[in-house]
Amino acid sequence: MIRELTVLSGKGGTGKTSITAALGSFAKNAIFTDCDVDAADLHLLFNPDILETHAFEGGTKAEIDPDACIGCGICQDACRFDAIKRTDHGWFEIDSLHCEGCRLCERLCPESAIFSIRSMNNQWFVSDTRFGPLVHARMGPGEENSGKLVTTVREKAREIARSKNYNIIINDGPPGIGCPVIASLAGIHKILLVAESSESGYHDLLRIIELISKYDVDIFGIINKFDVNAGISERIVSILQSNNIKITGKIPFDKKFVEAMVQGKTISEYAPGSAIVKVIRNTWEMISS
């Protein structure tokens, strides 16, 4: 049976991607996805050979044909996103940054002057890497539907896992608790939370724990940069324990993570004998057992 692990943090910048990548050295027969589709960074450490490139249909945006518009204003009255503005000439135009692509204006326009254009500004890729296959994406700036793009990436990873007998899928999750995070949680078996010893890290950890508490999954926690604030680390330990989250280890703040990143390596490759890498190996052993 294929197992799925998603790495999450709530707060951004806690070390999610660096730790996901570092697990790559220990995970055998694994396939990876980058679910942080609007700021995808895993490929910077995995240096993928892209095998397949696919377009992903984004949302639609309305446009008004200025020659057909009679300036009746029905569209503007109906639009709930304040996306339709009257021009100096008395006709109407769409403010595409406000438009959410509901197409109501298009359906109501008596002159059929409004049409929709679907964005094709998103791509997703299937790649080969030294750690196994990677399914990742590049979302166009400002695009909607990031949750759907996450779902697309994950479905492709499952398909590959099934057809080529990979037994674990490791998803590098997005920060936050919103739609792409919810999309990266569907149908998974295990979660690794990457916590950070700061007030923000603690606060955001509480929010992500509350979100995932309704999923019936095994949850693990690793504390990164634990020595930046030992007092907060202790609070993190107790909150993880009281939620039955298995703690896999603590990692000190170490510039080696950045040095490894600059060289395009994982910490497991850059500093194989270090104490940090022992913690990561232990994390993998706990998660995979």
Next chain:
Amino acid sequence: MSFKITVASGKGGTGKTTVATNLYWSLVKNFDNDTLLVDCDVEEPDDLLFFKNAILRSEVKVTQAVPEINTSKCTYCRKCVEYCEYNAITVIPPVQYASIAPDLCHSCGACLYACQDDALIEKDHEIGLMSGYDVGFGKGLLEGRLKIGSAAQTPVIRRVKKEALDAASVILFDAPPGTSCSVVTSVLDADFVIMVTEPTPFGLHDLKIAVELIREMDLPFGVVINKAGLGDRAVYDYLEDEGIDILEEIPFNEEYARKFSEGMILSRIDKNYAIHYQKIIRKILEFKQQ
């Protein structure tokens, strides 16, 4: 008209919240007491953690109007399903099933136009909380907080921004990380955007996408390099090649990191640190006067 500054970043954890809260203090102290801070990072609103003496002044539930289907009137014609662009409506005529998923609904109102049977009624659905705080200086903090489990970040941000409209002469918005729709909504009408990055490969990669977005939106912006001294020079090379202004560099310092971890506004305490923010304000004012 308010002068609106938005603090954004592609990558998370670059120091957006640190910059926003310290800049708020510096703006109040050095420029205009009538400054409001608005936390638009509704998934993880952390600005409040930096104000130990904050007093809650107002709290409003943020709701979204989500239609419900009255199955005694519904004729299962499925026209609403056809009108819904977000796949939020399920109608299965043979078993007389009709329902709307609040998490997928964008409250566009299209289904209300579709329904010929008067079977849809909009009901308020809670998606978050909007809170106003006195923080002891300046106009205070207005915070949006997404309800856990809701996927409606953008409507919460929109609601908070509506509340902030013209509420102070300077309004400082703290945007969420990334480059998706919630960032667009946060940044939308800014007079100036501060992009916070760190000089690492991840910082650079995510900065490039964020710059692409801000340029597409045609907004003036400058970059603050936080944690300077870590990583490499690639961010500097990129900014130089692109002709992008560096507003200020803030060095990485383990002592600073510890103080921020506790939620301290360091520019209140440390003169050397405060100077970075005075420089940022000076640069933004130069831009404003142009």
